[in-house]
Amino acid sequence: MTSSSRTRFNVDEFVTLNRRKLLRGIGASALLTATGGWFTRELWAQPVFSEHPFSLGVASGDPAPDGFVLWTKIAPKPLERGGGMPNKAVEVAWAVATDEAMTNIVQHGKAIAAPALGHSVHVEIAGLEPARDYFYRFTVGGQQSRVGRTRTFPRAGAAVAQMKFAVAGCQRYEAGYFNAYRKLAEERFDFVFHYGDYIYEYATLRPDAMTAWPIVRLMPGESGECVTLEHYRQRYAIYQLNEELQAAHASAPFIMSFDDHEVVNDWAGEDTLKNTPRAQFLLRRAAAFQAWYEHLPLRRAQMPKGPNIQAYRRLMAGDLLALNVLDTRQYRTGIVCGARVMAGCEPALEPNRTMLGEAQERWLYESFKSPAARWTLLAQQIPLMRQDRDADPNILSLSMDKWDGAVAARERLFGAVEQSKLANLVVVDGDVHENCAGELKKNFDDEKSATLGVDFTATSISSGGDGFDISKRRRALMQQDPHIKFYNNQRGYVRHVVTPKQWRADYQVLDKVSVREATMRTRRSFVVESGAARLNDA
Ligand SMILES: [Fe+2]
Structure with a gap:
């Protein structure tokens, strides 16, 4: 030995x-x-x-x-x-x-x-x-x-009157204070789902760096992009020294997932878009996964094995909630058309594209057939609903890094939901640094087509800076995607209150993350009645 x-x-x-x-x-x-x-x-x-x-x-x-x-x-x-x-x-x-x-x-x-x-x-x-x-x-x-x-969670199968949880993620250090976490900590949630971008792997910013948002604070020391285990470890330490983040962790159990920035921006499967040799990228991924595991409350089942990790898993909260943590990064097919917002990207339509990979798809769709809980939650990273990002009604422009970059994968998921007659599907995600709520249409081009579930996208904790409510451009975009009912570009988290009869989502937004003192308010609330996949104003 x-x-x-x-x-x-x-x-x-x-x-x-x-x-x-x-x-x-x-x-x-x-x-x-x-x-x-x-x-x-x-x-x-x-x-x-x-x-x-x-x-x-x-x-x-x-x-x-x-x-x-x-x-x-x-x-x-x-x-x-x-x-x-x-x-x-x-x-x-x-x-x-x-x-x-x-x-x-x-x-x-x-x-x-x-x-x-x-x-x-x-x-x-x-x-x-x-x-x-x-x-x-x-x-x-x-x-x-x-x-x-x-x-603790309720016993499997037990009647549960209510579960209250938060969805949060995307916490770029330099973009703002983690004010949202102080507010979140006060709520003492049953649990918090963190969809990822817990750290950002980028090189430390200098005071004169050009950013799309004002730099609120600088990370201590100076380092390049995280590549080795030591780099990632130091980055987690910088983030976790935040007292607001520590207060949030100490207030409730976290159910963790990762998105791209825990490894590298927009990574997809074994593809980094930067032409890194595969073996080198996998070493980096192994280092990143180890640091993720070391710094977070994860079970031994989630201890990485080299560059691989079992991050998708199911948690059952009595008869109320089947919580499926998905992994939309590790098994997805490579990015096409440059990961950016694209109109007419043919490869995005290829039928073999996947977000979850074959094994995870099977594991998920199998559970749809005999749901053991009232509500089925997909707790994942990137928006599932289609979002046209071009205000010209004749141009459909999609973000290749989201589910929009793998249309066939979304159709297979919707097919499985329909075939199993799965009622009460709720999807939560983030990554885009915007609040958004929408209905999942069988055919997004046809307003009258069946609604299969709802999608609640949570904004960032700090990424993007203070933000604003809504731009003119966004208002115009909403006209083209009538399944999208709400947009907001401020920081915060989403509070979900789930009962057997109703799912309620409260979009909690902060006036500022550029200063430590901030006011939080509920910007918009939706309810979904059990058995009716539709967003209603609360
Ligand atoms: Fe992010």
């Missing part, structure tokens, strides 16, 4: 053993003995930190009826290579309680933060009660993390 494969094996075994330990109550010393002593040599037994080791906060994610995953990362000097940690593993204690004061602890244990995973900690908790709040905290070297609040 080579030393590197032995290392990988042991790290994985540690995680597994740790889970068993918490279930069976094996002590930490037994755990170390069980791994043949490899870690005893590498373990930093009595860590002492001069700086706060939980500088990047705490988070929870992927709720189940009996648990969730807890996350933190030991980084006393988060912007330094290695986060200010020695090349040794360290033991981190965790506790879960039913109260915020952490007096009624219901589970506790220890986890290993290993250098191979950037001293991140992922603890999968099981055995808790469904549909209730829990609180958690980590301890290392005598120092405690903040207390995070999280929540």
